[in-house]
Amino acid sequence: MKRAFVDCMAKPRLSEELCEDLRLLLPNESEQLLECCSRPLRETIRVNTLKIDKDTLVSRLTKYGWVLSPVSWCDYGYWVERSSRDIGKTLEHALGYYYMQGAVSLVPVVVLGPQPGEKVLDICAAPGSKTTQMGQEMRNTGVIVANDSDLKRIRALSSNTQKCGLINCVITLVDGRRFPNWAANMFDRVLVDAPCTATGIIRKSWAAASNWTRRLARKISRLQRSLLLAGFDCLKTGGELVYATCSLSPEENEENVSELLQARPKAELLTLEVPGIHTRPGVAEWRGRRFDSSMAKTIRIYPHDNDAEGFFIAKVAKVK
Amino acid sequence: MKAVLLDAAKRKRLQRMLKLQYGIDSRLPSTLVQSGEGKIRIATPEAYEAAELLRGVHSVGLYVVKVVDGTPVLSIEGTHLFCRDIRQNVVELSHEQSDAWMSASPVQLKTHTATKYVVARSGPDCLGCGRTSGSKAFPYVPRWRRIVSQSRFEAGGPQRKADSEDNYI
Numbered sequence: 485m486k487r488a489f490v491d492c493m494a495k496p497r498l499s500e501e502l503c504e505d506l507r508l509l510l511p512n513e514s515e516q517l518l519e520c521c522s523r524p525l526r527e528t529i530r531v532n533t534l535k536i537d538k539d540t541l542v543s544r545l546t547k548y549g550w551v552l553s554p555v556s557w558c559d560y561g562y563w564v565e566r567s568s569r570d571i572g573k574t575l576e577h578a579l580g581y582y583y584m585q586g587a588v589s590l591v592p593v594v595v596l597g598p599q600p601g602e603k604v605l606d607i608c609a610a611p612g613s614k615t616t617q618m619g620q621e622m623r624n625t626g627v628i629v630a631n632d633s634d635l636k637r638i639r640a641l642s643s644n645t646q647k648c649g650l651i652n653c654v655i656t657l658v659d660g661r662r663f664p665n666w667a668a669n670m671f672d673r674v675l676v677d678a679p680c681t682a683t684g685i686i687r688k689s690w691a692a693a694s695n696w697t698r699r700l701a702r703k704i705s706r707l708q709r710s711l712l713l714a715g716f717d718c719l720k721t722g723g724e725l726v727y728a729t730c731s732l733s734p735e736e737n738e739e740n741v742s743e744l745l746q747a748r749p750k751a752e753l754l755t756l757e758v759p760g761i762h763t764r765p766g767v768a769e770w771r772g773r774r775f776d777s778s779m780a781k782t783i784r785i786y787p788h789d790n791d792a793e794g795f796f797i798a799k800v801a802k803v804k
Numbered sequence: 805m806k807a808v809l810l811d812a813a814k815r816k817r818l819q820r821m822l823k824l825q826y827g828i829d830s831r832l833p834s835t836l837v838q839s840g841e842g843k844i845r846i847a848t849p850e851a852y853e854a855a856e857l858l859r860g861v862h863s864v865g866l867y868v869v870k871v872v873d874g875t876p877v878l879s880i881e882g883t884h885l886f887c888r889d890i891r892q893n894v895v896e897l898s899h900e901q902s903d904a905w906m907s908a909s910p911v912q913l914k915t916h917t918a919t920k921y922v923v924a925r926s927g928p929d930c931l932g933c934g935r936t937s938g939s940k941a942f943p944y945v946p947r948w949r950r951i952v953s954q955s956r957f958e959a960g961g962p963q964r965k966a967d968s969e970d971n972y973i
Binding site: 535573574575577578579580601603624627628629631638643645647649650651652653656666 | 833846847848850851853854855857858859860861862863864865866867879880881884885899902903906926929931945946948949950951952
């Protein structure tokens with residue numbers, strides 16, 4: 485045990501509690517995971533097909549000397565293998581022809597599959613990566629209600645929806661937990677991309693990993709659960725919800741989905757299959773607590789499985 | 805924010821102003837929303853209907869044009885939407901000039917122009933409007949959207965505030 489702590493304390497360091505949890509979660513692979521997290525995250529872009537087609541953009545960026553390769557699980561995502569300049573400082577980026585977005589962060593919208601003409605709610609939308617991705621999936625039709633409770637983050641959301649050219653977006657600034665008071669049973673699809681302790685993206689910010697505590701995870705888990713219930717209550721019967729976090733902690737993931745299944749009898753977990761990406765089923769048990777047996781239908785994406793970010797994703801339908 | 809639909813008379817006036825200033829004669833989309841300070845946004849009918857039912861609405865649709873002293877000034881997205889239909893008061897920029905434009909640096913025009921506002925175009929890209937003064941055009945590019953040159957960035961010069969996308973995930 486002591487040796488394990490020594491490894492975890494190597495720079496960049498993780499909190500002791502997080503270290504313990506990761507070892508419990510992945511007993512034989514925690515070193516691989518930590519090694520992967522010590523490397524910088526590979527850059528990816530999403531082509532904004534509302535403004536430019538894929539081939540035209542790739543050809544323009546290739547002329548600058550960029551080397552791009554397709555992301556296998558999203559047909560408008562590209563790994564930036566080599567770039568001649570900072571990828572956020574090009575004319576194409578300023579014009580909103582592409583958006584810098586983590587490769588695995590593309591998956592929740594792919595799984596949700598919003599269709600043109602639908603009514604969709606993104607209950608924790610800022611800064612707008614997934615909102616703008618949904619906008620292009622919906623071909624700028626129907627409506628996306630993009631909500632966040634923080635004014636500073638709303639400004640970022642507003643800038644990004646503007647830059648990406650979304651005409652089907654309504655931005656609201658309210659506490660997402662209150663949404664069912666006026667929007668119950670209103671939406672065809674809901675995305676709950678909940679705020680989390682971000683342990684799946686420690687490659688981007690080690691601060692989260694070094695300050696992580698179980699207490700913090702518990703606290704944020706309560707907020708996530710309320711948002712998940714609120715999001716579900718806003719779904720029409722027959723509608724579908726995706727719950728996603730960039731955290732690896734079962735308290736923030738399987739435990740919340742399990743609570744939803746208990747609290748809402750109309751909630752039914754759907755099986756997820758995402759071709760092209762390495763995923764694993766959700767955990768059935770955590771620290772002595774057994775979850776609903778259908779939890780294997782959810783997916784966990786670990787950073788070292790795809791050399792990208794870590795995510796948890798669950799898809800729930802509202803049945804009659 | 806209260807989203808108010810543009811009435812028929814204002815709509816007609818806007819259409820006329822766009823034709824006069826930029827030669828745009830394509831029909832405007834059906835749902836145009838007024839959002840204060842003369843700003844006009846385009847939305848889908850469903851987005852407008854949803855906004856009527858919701859609380860805490862911050863914005864609806866896409867900001868496309870602002871009317872300033874009776875002249876329409878298109879946003880970058882506004883020029884992108886109407887790019888093919890814009891026929892007059894257009895300045896053609898080289899690739900280098902486009903980079904300068906998106907950094908909000910003034911661009912030297914080939915000739916003096918009498919009009920107050922011009923649209924910048926570079927090949928297939930429409931880069932928004934700028935105000936002219938003599939033989940220079942001063943681009944309207946929001947601060948958050950400007951390209952900060954690599955050399956200034958590397959030299960530790962003034963950097964733009966962290967772009968919203970820097971928080972992506």
